[in-house]
Amino acid sequence: MNWYEQIHHIGPAFALLLGAGIVMTADLIAPRRAPVVALTILVLVAAGVWAIVQAASGIEGPALAGAVVVDRFALFFAFLLIFVALAVVIATSEGLARVQHRPEFFALLLTATGAMVLLAQSNDLIAIFVALETTSIAQFVLAGIARDDRSSEAGIKYLLSGAVAAAVLLYGFAFLFGLSGTTSLEGIAAFVRTGSDGTQLALVLGFVLVAAGLGFKMSIAPFQAWVPDVYEGSPTTVTTFLSVASKAAGFAIALRIFYGGLGGGDTFIAEHWAALIAVLAAASMCFGNAAAILQTNVKRLLAYSSIAQAGNIAVGLAAVAAGSVAGPSAVLFFLGAYAATNVGAFLCVIVVAERIGVEDVSGYAGLMKRSPLVAGVLALCLLSLTGIPPAAGFLAKLYVFNSAVQSGHDWLVWLVVIAVLNSAVSAFYYLRWVRTMVLDEPADEAPFHATAPVQAVLGLAALAVLFFGVIPTPLLDAAQRAAETLIIAPP
Amino acid sequence: MLSVFVFLPAVGALLIATLPRHRTADARWIALFFSTITFIVGIVIFARLDHAAEGYQMVDHFEWIRAGDTGFAVQYVLGVDGLSAPLVLLTGLLGLASVLVSWRIELRVKEYFAWLLLLETAVAGVFTSLDLIQFFFFWELELLPMYMLISIWGSGRPRYSAMKFLLFTMAGSALMLAGFLVLGLQAGTFDIAALTANPPAEALVPLSIVFWLIIAAFLVKLPVFPVHTWLPDAHTDAPTAVSVMLAGVLLKMGGYGILRIVLPILPGEAQDFRVILAAIAAFSVIYGAILTLQQRDLKRLVAYSSVSHMGYVLLGVSAMGAAGLSGAALQMFSHGVITGLLFIVVGVMYDRTHTRQISDLSGLLHQMPLLGLVAIIAGFAALGLPALSGFVAEFAVFAGSLQVHPAATIISVFGVVLAAGYILWAVQRVFTGPADERWSGLGDATEWYELTAMAAMLVFIIGVGVYPRLLTDVVELGIEPIALIVQAAA
Numbered sequence: 001m002n003w004y005e006q007i008h009h010i011g012p013a014f015a016l017l018l019g020a021g022i023v024m025t026a027d028l029i030a031p032r033r034a035p036v037v038a039l040t041i042l043v044l045v046a047a048g049v050w051a052i053v054q055a056a057s058g059i060e061g062p063a064l065a066g067a068v069v070v071d072r073f074a075l076f077f078a079f080l081l082i083f084v085a086l087a088v089v090i091a092t093s094e095g096l097a098r099v100q101h102r103p104e105f106f107a108l109l110l111t112a113t114g115a116m117v118l119l120a121q122s123n124d125l126i127a128i129f130v131a132l133e134t135t136s137i138a139q140f141v142l143a144g145i146a147r148d149d150r151s152s153e154a155g156i157k158y159l160l161s162g163a164v165a166a167a168v169l170l171y172g173f174a175f176l177f178g179l180s181g182t183t184s185l186e187g188i189a190a191f192v193r194t195g196s197d198g199t200q201l202a203l204v205l206g207f208v209l210v211a212a213g214l215g216f217k218m219s220i221a222p223f224q225a226w227v228p229d230v231y232e233g234s235p236t237t238v239t240t241f242l243s244v245a246s247k248a249a250g251f252a253i254a255l256r257i258f259y260g261g262l263g264g265g266d267t268f269i270a271e272h273w274a275a276l277i278a279v280l281a282a283a284s285m286c287f288g289n290a291a292a293i294l295q296t297n298v299k300r301l302l303a304y305s306s307i308a309q310a311g312n313i314a315v316g317l318a319a320v321a322a323g324s325v326a327g328p329s330a331v332l333f334f335l336g337a338y339a340a341t342n343v344g345a346f347l348c349v350i351v352v353a354e355r356i357g358v359e360d361v362s363g364y365a366g367l368m369k370r371s372p373l374v375a376g377v378l379a380l381c382l383l384s385l386t387g388i389p390p391a392a393g394f395l396a397k398l399y400v401f402n403s404a405v406q407s408g409h410d411w412l413v414w415l416v417v418i419a420v421l422n423s424a425v426s427a428f429y430y431l432r433w434v435r436t437m438v439l440d441e442p443a444d445e446a447p448f449h450a451t452a453p454v455q456a457v458l459g460l461a462a463l464a465v466l467f468f469g470v471i472p473t474p475l476l477d478a479a480q481r482a483a484e485t486l487i488i489a490p491p
Numbered sequence: 492m493l494s495v496f497v498f499l500p501a502v503g504a505l506l507i508a509t510l511p512r513h514r515t516a517d518a519r520w521i522a523l524f525f526s527t528i529t530f531i532v533g534i535v536i537f538a539r540l541d542h543a544a545e546g547y548q549m550v551d552h553f554e555w556i557r558a559g560d561t562g563f564a565v566q567y568v569l570g571v572d573g574l575s576a577p578l579v580l581l582t583g584l585l586g587l588a589s590v591l592v593s594w595r596i597e598l599r600v601k602e603y604f605a606w607l608l609l610l611e612t613a614v615a616g617v618f619t620s621l622d623l624i625q626f627f628f629f630w631e632l633e634l635l636p637m638y639m640l641i642s643i644w645g646s647g648r649p650r651y652s653a654m655k656f657l658l659f660t661m662a663g664s665a666l667m668l669a670g671f672l673v674l675g676l677q678a679g680t681f682d683i684a685a686l687t688a689n690p691p692a693e694a695l696v697p698l699s700i701v702f703w704l705i706i707a708a709f710l711v712k713l714p715v716f717p718v719h720t721w722l723p724d725a726h727t728d729a730p731t732a733v734s735v736m737l738a739g740v741l742l743k744m745g746g747y748g749i750l751r752i753v754l755p756i757l758p759g760e761a762q763d764f765r766v767i768l769a770a771i772a773a774f775s776v777i778y779g780a781i782l783t784l785q786q787r788d789l790k791r792l793v794a795y796s797s798v799s800h801m802g803y804v805l806l807g808v809s810a811m812g813a814a815g816l817s818g819a820a821l822q823m824f825s826h827g828v829i830t831g832l833l834f835i836v837v838g839v840m841y842d843r844t845h846t847r848q849i850s851d852l853s854g855l856l857h858q859m860p861l862l863g864l865v866a867i868i869a870g871f872a873a874l875g876l877p878a879l880s881g882f883v884a885e886f887a888v889f890a891g892s893l894q895v896h897p898a899a900t901i902i903s904v905f906g907v908v909l910a911a912g913y914i915l916w917a918v919q920r921v922f923t924g925p926a927d928e929r930w931s932g933l934g935d936a937t938e939w940y941e942l943t944a945m946a947a948m949l950v951f952i953i954g955v956g957v958y959p960r961l962l963t964d965v966v967e968l969g970i971e972p973i974a975l976i977v978q979a980a981a
Contacts, residue, residue, distance in 0.1 A: 326563055388635055389628045395556070398624065398668070402563055405672040410696045413673055417704070420665030427661050428654065431638065435650065439643055476558045 001063065009063030009070050010121070011050035012078045016114030019043030020107045027103030037089065040106040044086050047117070051078040060485075066184055067127040074121035076332060076482035077252045080339055081120070084245040085113040087343045087461070090453045091237050094354045105145055109241065112138035116249040120256070125173045125183040128253060132169070132217070136162050139246060143234040154233025161216065161226040169213025175206030185260050192269060204272050210257060211276060217250030220310045221283040228291075231303035236353055239299060240346035243306045248335045251313055255328060259320050259486050274321030274407075277314055278415050284311030285422040293429050296360050298349050301429065302342075305385060308426060309338060315419050316400040322407035328483035329476065330403035336475050337392035337468055341384040344461030347454060348378035355448040361433055366442025374450060375437045377458045382430040384465050387423045392468035397423060399476075493569040494551045496532045496579065497615045500525055500586065504608035507601055515600045519590075522604035526587040529611065533583025540576045542968055547572050547621060547684060555625070565624040565681060569616075573969025574750055577824045577962060578618045578743055584947060585739040585831050586611040589732035591944040592835050595842065596644065596730070603644060607732060610636035614740045618747060623671045623681040626752070630664055630708075633741065637725075637733070645728040652724040659721040663711035670704030674756065687755040687976070702760035706753050712745030713801045715775040726794030731838025734790065738797050739831035743823045746804045750820065754808070755973050758980035761811065768809035769892070773899035776802035780909035784916075789840075789847045792917055793833045796873065799906050800826045806896070806903050807888035811981065813967070813974035815891025818884055820966045825872070825880035825955060832869040832948040836862060839941050840921075843933050849917060854926040858933040863922040865936075865945050870914040872952050875907055880955035883963070 007014055023039050030036075055075050062069045088109060115135035122128040140162060144155020177183055179199050180191035192203065215223035231239045258273060288308030295301035313334050320327035351374050352367070353359055367375040384391030387398075401419060404412045450458065468475050503525030507518045541548060547570030555567040571579055589607060596603050613636065616629030634657055642653035675681045677691040694701055711718045722742075726734050754761050761768075779799030786792040800822070807819030839862060840855070841847050856863040872879035875886075885907065892900045936942060955962050 326558060329558060383635065389632050394628070394631065398627075399558065399563065401668065402672050402675070405669075405676050405695065406562065408676070408695060413669060413696050416672065417666065417669045420668050421662060424658060424661035424665045427657060431654070431657065435642060438639070439650070472556055476556065480558060 006063050008054070009059065010068055010118060011054055012047040012082070013114045013118035013121070015047040015050050016043060016110050016117060019046070020110035020114065023103060023110060024107040031103075036103050036106055037092065040089050040110060041086065043110055044082055044089065044113075047114075048079070048082045048086075051075055051082065062123060064127075066186075067124045068118065068121045069123040070121060071485035072482040073252075073256070073486045074117075076478060077120035077248065078117045080248055080336060081113055081116050081245050084241065084248070084339055084343060085109060087347065087457050088237050088241050090457050091240065091347050091350050093451045093453050094350055102145065105142070108138045108142050108145070111135075112142065112241070113245065116245060119249050120252040122253070123185050123256070123260075125177060125185075125188075128257070129166075129170060129173060132253070133166060135246070135249065136166065139238075139242060142238045142241070143230055145238065146235050150233040151235065154230045157226055157233075158230045165213050165216035165223065168209055172206050172209025172211075172213060175202055175209065179203055179206065185257065189260060200269075204269060207258070207269060207273055208276065211254075211273060211280075214250055214254045214257070215280060218247055218254060218310050218314070219250075219307055220280050220314050221287045221307065222280075224284065224287070224307045224310075227307055228300050228303040231306070232297060232299045236299065236346060236350045239302075240343060240350070243302065243346065244339050244342045247306065247310060248339060251317070251331060251335060254317060255320065255331060255486060258317070259328060270321050270323065274318050274409075277321055278318040278412065281311045281314035281318055282415060282418050284308060284314060285419055286311075289422050289425045289429075292426070295429070296362065298359055298361055298364070298433075301361065301433070302345065302349070305426070305430070306342070308422065309342075309385065311422070312397060312400060312419060313338070315404050315415060318415065319400070319404040319407050319412065322404075322409050322412055324403045324407035326399070326403035326406055328486055329479040330400045332479035332482055333472070333476055334396040334400050336479065337384070337396040337465070340461050340464040340468070341381045341391070341393055344377050344458060344465065345381035345385070347450075347458055347461070348374050348381070351450040351454060355450075356444070361436055364433065364437050365440035366445075367437040370442055370445065370447050371449060373455060373458065377462045379434045379437060380462050380465055382434050384469070386427045386430045388427075390466060390469045392465045392472070395469055395472050399472075492532070492536060492549050492551075493571065493619050496529060496536060496583070497569065497612055497619060499529045499532065499612075500608035500615070501612040504605040504612070507605045507608070510601055518601045518604045519594060522590045522608055523587075525608060526583075526590045526611065529615075530583035530587045533580050536571060537576050537580040537965070540571065540573065540965060540968075542964060545972070550621075555622075562679060566622045567625060568621040568682065569619040570621045570684075571619060573965045573967065573971075574820055574973070575618045575747070575969065576965055577820070578740070578747060579615065581743070581824055581827045582611065582615050582618060582740050584951065585735055585827065588739075588831060588835065588944040588947060589735045591940040592735065592838055593730070593732040594938070594940040598644060603640070606636040606639050607736075610640065610736060614736070614744065617744050621683045623675060623683060623686075623752070625681075626683070627664070627668055627671060630667075630744065633744075634660060637737070637741070640733045641725060641729045644730040644733070646730075647728040648724070649728045652721075652728040655721045656725040659711050659718065660708075663708035663718070666704045667708035670701045673701050673704075683752065683756075690756050690758065690976075698757060699760050699763065702753065702757045702764065705757070706749060709745040709748040709753065710771070710805075712748070713742060713805060714745065714798065715771050715802060715805055716778050716798070719775070719779070719798045722798060723791055723794045726797070726834075727788065727791050731834060731841075734794075734834040734838070735831045738793070738834055739827040742797060742801055743827055746801070746808070746819060746823045749805075749808055750816065750970075750973060754811075754816075755976050758977045761977060762980050765809045765811050766896070768805055769896040769899040772802045772805035772809055773896075773902040774802075775799065775805065776903040776906035777909070780906045780913070783913045784909060786913075787849055789837045789849055789917065789921070790834070792849070792913060793830060793837060796910065796913065797826070797830055799910065800830070800873070802906065803885060803888045803903065806892050806899060809899070810888075810892035810895045811977045812891050812895065813970060813978075814887055815895070816970045816974050816977075817963065817966050818887030818889075818891050820970055821880075821884035821887055821962060824962060824966075825884045825952070828948050828951045829869055829872045829881055832865070832945065832952065833873065835941075835944055835948070836866045836869060839936050839945075844930060849920050852921040852927070852930070854922070854924045855930060855933070856922040857926040858930055859935040862936045865949065866922060867918055868949065868952070870918050872956070874910045874914045878953075878956045880952050880959075880962075882956060883959040
């Protein structure tokens, strides 16, 4: 394979990482905000176009000596991550009260996105670790970029807990490599299928450590302790990125390792980690929802809610482990719906924080009168997070829960019962927020608007939430096709 | 046809939502127009039902969601039979009545009518959906309009009541969803007709658990003791029109769900637990009636009486025979119009007197002869006097259940006695007796919208009472196949 074919295989990630460097340099030449933002958007669009070209030209298969692989699964995440990054960049047009003009913000965002795209297509333990660390380090800096106390604290907290998680993950990788003698996921999958009896315990231990390390990225309990503080302290644009992109990347690689690396749901190890993930999912949902009820700060509320939502996705992950055919596509569909929903919700939070300087739920009183668009989109997104039709969140939850039941294990039915009851609990705090916006009298009647680009993104997110809630088939098909490429066929 | 019936109100809601600000008053007329057309479509559906045909009629069907080859497929399928046709008619009637009695709403007019119409769409969807997931979709769609209607336009403690309503319903429906998914996995389809034809003999978890998961949502909605506590709060604090919709059609979703889904798909389990259901029913009848006797607030009185009256529905169901099931279906329809009318009367009265305390009111028949007459007829219908629709329904329920559950039936009959007590007492206190000076300036119900709403309801109450076959023929058409399935499982 030629060098340019190699590059074509990692095209989007290559464009993003190269673009990060260009953005950094461009600021030296023209130190103004507009060209930097324009360039960043250009880079993201270029990466998106490259991904489209990849999809259209139908290239598939491994590259870079097997370290990465191009498949529909990777492309699904490439599109998802680029969409989120684009939304975040546009959100900065609301002004970043706490972040001065910093080109490194955009360069780091591109770096983090590029590494995530690479992560989603990594097919080798070393590539996975390098991509994961690249994106993590970029995000540590992003969390602390505002250079005030809260942001610095968030950055340091994220860095320290992230370092521990990385160490645990690496430890797990060491087990897998030591046992199987290979770093490629295919090799590990082959080893798991044929593995001799004596190695089972060590193999389970290795996978448990990997699950712990990835649990940090996916923000599922009990690896969630960093989430509220980091989400609250980081600039909200960064929080948006963390809660959607970072989590999606975490689930992407978890699917790739556990589903691909384990050779499907029929190996001895599958039932072990199905049970493990099921317990973690239940814990995330119960803890996240219980804690979210007590929150008054919207960013903390959304942080706990995102822990609970991670629990919902993990139900799908457990279904994957338990051998449900619909499991992987359910997780992907949920992530797609969740991305649109959470981007919408966080953008509304950004607008409100920038325009009227409010981060408390009580400050949202009467928002429907002051800014019908922002309040309307936020209300729709909160309904979607609750799982009320016709928003996309309803079908996403339904599909994930269905995939869990479909696995044919009766104990997963009980996990679904826990999950649906948690949805009912979450209605309490999501709808309390909606009620505040619709019902309460505003302290200040002055209307406000988001900037035009942000309005466009809000409209798009709301449209996506409604569209996929009523006509989910396009997204379901995409998720389905992406999931099909995931499983590594037995040799 | 059915799709038109279901989505016409939603179209009206969309239209109202896009009205410019200076034309908000037009929202009333748009809502009236759409709910009237919907009602007419409902009448046409009811009238066009072929009494000789079997199965579902006027079916609209296409595939809604298909997730590749994972076996997850949801259909869009609407259809009516003898069980749902009366409820379709009822939805149209009460949808129109609720728009009429809301004519004087001044607060956020646009939003109000939009939510009201959306609510009608959701309820209509529940009564006509023939796919479990689609059914659930509409079931959940109803939550938000109700929540908004109670919490914005309610009185008293509207936020508390609205949230309580929401959490009770969602907890119930959450369990129902789990049950649906298990059924769907077992049968490979969510189609109600297919599941009815081939009920699963076993499932991932014991079918008895599936039975309780699913029926939990319906018992909450019905509601029966001990999950009824949301109802008095929601009713009392809701605006009149919402009380009308809540009592008239939303509670029927519970009974309908049991008859449409639980009995045909899980007949064996229903038979196993029928004694428990009968016990819950009898207890609800008496408990609801005793609580009703203690109420001082007219609206709470009507609300608690619903708990008692919906107990009859469950009693009829628990008899698991054709007579009892028909009685349950009839009781749903007749309670819908009667209690709807009672809430309208209370609302009209409250508009004039601004009190609902029974102790404050006296001799209103002097000032409001017409309203008093309507209230007395509705009250007599509620206590099951012959020649009014309540009698037909309650008689059928008791006739059906006496053989099967003698004890529960005899206990429940006392509910009728208690009903006579609280209704006659309330009517006597409020309407008869000496005229109170405080109320001497009151006018009768004279507004066209009030009169139209009340007249429409009375036509159905008296019509069904005098000529029950109008309704019973249709109901029996729908109940017969269900009764056959249930009896075969005995």
